[in-house]
Amino acid sequence: MATTLSSIQAPVSTICASSQRPHCPTGTQSLLFVSKPSNYTIFAKTSYSFKPSKIRPITAPRATPSSSPPTTFHGQCYVLGDNIDTDQIIPAEHLTLVPSKPDEYKKLGSFAFSGLPTSLYPIPFIQPGTDSTQYPIIIAGANFGCGSSREHAPVALGAAGVRAVVAESYARIFFRNSVATGEVYPIELEHEGVNKQCTTGDIVTVDLERNVFINHTKGKEFVLKPIGDAGPVIDAGGIFAYARKTGMISSVV
C-alpha cells in the first residue's frame, strides 16, 4: 500500500504509544510534536482509497476489554455547539461529489463545515484558498451529526484532516458512518458543557489510552468515555479494512 506524506497546515501529530507499536517504520512516517504550525508534516489520509500504512504489531490484535487504540491526537481545536447537523457539516449542494472517487474525496474535504452560519462561527474551518483544515480536533456539544444520513459528512471531515471529534453525544447514523468508514474517531465526553470551556484555536490533546482530553491553552482536563471496540475498527481504516485485517474477509479479487 502506498504511503505518501502530505505537507499541509494542520499541526497534528499522531503519536503511537510505544507499548503497542514497538516498530517505528523508518522513512515513511515521522512523528513530530506540535510547536509551530508552519513546520508540519503529517500523515493525514491523502485519499479515501489509500490509507497510510499503520504500524502492525507482531501479534494479531487481541480484543480484550482493556485494550484501546494506542493513539493520541494533538493540535488546535475547533469548537461547536449542540445539534450540529450534517447539512452544516457538508451542505447538500456538494453531495454530487462521490466519496469513493479520490479526487472528489479531496474536494469534499475542502467544503467541510462550509454550512456553518458565519454569524455564529466567524472563524472559517478551512482557510479560504486552502483545501484542508488547521483544526484536527473538533469539540462539540450534544447530538453531533444529526439530520441526514449522508456518509459524505464524516468523509468530508476526514478528508479535511480532522482526526477526532470530541462531543457530548452523537446522532446514531453519523456515529455509525464514522466507524464504518474509519474516517474520524467519534469520542464522547463524560460530562456536559466542555465545549463552553474551550475556544477555537486552543491547543488540545486527546489521549485515547488514558481517556482524557487536555486543553493546554486553558489548563484544563476532562474525562472521556472509552472509545471501546469501535476504536480498532477505525484504527484499521473502517469496517471492511478491519474485517480483512482480522482475517474475517479474505482478499477480494
Added chain:
Amino acid sequence: MTCGTALLSLSHWLLVLGISSLPHPLPEISSARASLFRVPTHHRHTLPSPSFSSNPSTPLHSCKNCKRIFSDYIILYSLPPVLLMAATIVPAHAAFFGAKKEIGARASFSPSISAHRCRKHALNKVLAVMSPTQPSRAPSTTGSVKHGMTMTEKILAKSSDRSKLEPGENIWVNIDVLMTHDVCGPGTIGIFKKEFGKNAKVWDREKIVIIPDHYIFTSDERANRNVDIIRDFALEQNIKYFYDIKDLSNFKVNPDYKGVCHVALAQEGHCRPGEVLLGTDSHTCNAGAFGQFATGIGNTDAGFVMGTGKLLLKVPPTMQFVLDGEMPHYLLAKDLILQIIGEITVAGATYKSMEFVGSTVESLNMEERMTLCNMVVEAGGKNGVVPPDETTFKYLEGKTSLNYEPVYSDESAKFISEYRFDVSKLEPVVAKPHSPDNRALARECKDVKIDRVYIGSCTGGKTEDFMAAAKVFLASGKKVKVPTFLVPATQKVWMDLYSLPVPGSGGKTCSQIFEEAGCDTPASPSCGACLGGPRDTYARMNEPMVCVSTTNRNFPGRMGHKEGQIYLASPYTAAASALTGYVTDPREFL
C-alpha cells in the same frame, strides 16, 4: 493466528459501532481440530473431519446426507464442485448465503469459522466469514421468558432467525429490500466494487431498488453523471427495479421514472409488513408506516448489504406513542409528529424505535401514517412503526404480489417509555428556525411575515398533502400573497393533482384550484428544494428569506441559503400562510 485469536477477532467484528456486548455466546472451541461447522437445523452434516487438513488440493467436501459442499470458510449451497474449482470469483449471493430459491437456505446458513489458518492459502477467492447465525432456542430452554417483544423486536428477531431477543443486542439481520438513489448510489457502488471486486454481483438483483430522485432536473454535470453511474450499474447487474430517467426536459416522457424514493417505494409495493428495509437516506424510516423495520444507513453499510444481503444491527428499545381522540378537522399527521418532536427534542429518540398506536393513528390513511414515521429521524429515532391493519392491507392490494406476514407487539412487551396524547386538544403547530423541535403554535407566529411557501418532499408532497392544501385554497377562494411552490413527490402524485377531484369543489382538480389561487404550476417530481441541492434547483432558497414549508428539516442552510429561515408546517398551515403572507393557523380558513 490461533483459533482463540480468530474467535476474539470475530468478537471485534461483531463489536463495531460502539457496541459493548457480544450478541450471543460463541461456541467453545477446544482445539484447532474441532469441527467448527455450525449445524443447520435439519440434520448434522457428516463430513470427513481431519482429512481436509491433509490434502490441500481438495479443500471441499460434501455432506453424505444432503450433498451440500463445505469448505473451511463458507458453506456453498448446491454448486457443483467443478464450478467451485473453476470459478475465480464466487458470486456473492451464491457463495455466502445460498441460492435464493432454496427455502430456508438463508435461514440455516451458518459459516464455519475455521481455525485452520494454514489452510487459508487453498482458498483465495472471495470469501466472507461472518458471524454464525445463532440457533433458535425455545424460550422454555432459556428460562428467561418474562415479557413479550415489541413490534420492532419481533421484526428483527424474525429477520435474524431468532425466537427471542432483547434491546441492546447486536444481531445479523437479513435484509428484504435495499434502496439507494442518485446522491448516495454512486458512493455505495464504489465501495461495493472496491470491497467485493469490480466483477462482483449484488446479493439479489430483485431486492435492490435504485431510485434517482434528488438532483434530477438540473444542469449540474456531476449530478447528471451520477444518474448515469447508477444506470450503468443497474444495467450491469440487471437490477430489476431501476426507475430511470433520461430526458430531463420532460419527466412525463420517462415511463420508468417515479420521483421521491420513499413515496415511490410505497407506491410501487416495496414496503411490506414484517420486513426489513434499509435505504441510503435518513427518511427511509418513512416505510415504518407499513409495520416494517425501515431505517437509513450510510454508503459503507449499504455497500456491505449489496454484497451480502445482511447487516449487523443493534436492537433498539421502543418508545410507545399513544395517540387517542378524534382528529380535529384542522390538524394533520404533520402537526402530530411536530408536536411529538417538540415534546421529546431532536435527540429524544436517539437509538430508539418509535411505535405509534391509538385510535387516532388507526384513523389515519397510509400517506398520513407515512408522514408520521417519516420524521422519526428528526427526533433521533432509529425507526418508526405503525401496526398494520385493514388500511394497510387495502393500500397494498394490487401493489405487491409478494406474501408478507404482519407482526404486532405482544401484550406483555416492554416499552422503554410511553407518551400519551389527547389529539382532540391539540392545535396546529410549526417548527421555527432552526430546529425541528423548536415547536410553537401556529397562531402564536401570526406576526411572522413570510416570503414564500413550499409544498413538497417525501414528508409533505404526497397526494393527500396536496389535497389538504387545495382544501384550504378552496375554502378561502382568494389568491396567495407570496410565491407558492408545489413539487409533487412522484409522477403518480403529479397525475393525481391533474385528475382527482377535490371533495367539495364541484369536480375541480387540485391543479385547477392551485391555478385559481395563483400558485406556481406543479413542478417536475423530485426531492426538489427540500435540501437545497445544486444552485439551479427549482424553488431553491438562494437569498435569505422566510419560508413556510411542508418539508422535514429547517437547520441553517437546509433549503440553500445559510441565513434562510424555515418554518416547518402541515400542508393546511402552509396553504393558510400562503394566503395571508404570514405564518397562519389554518383555522382562519377551515
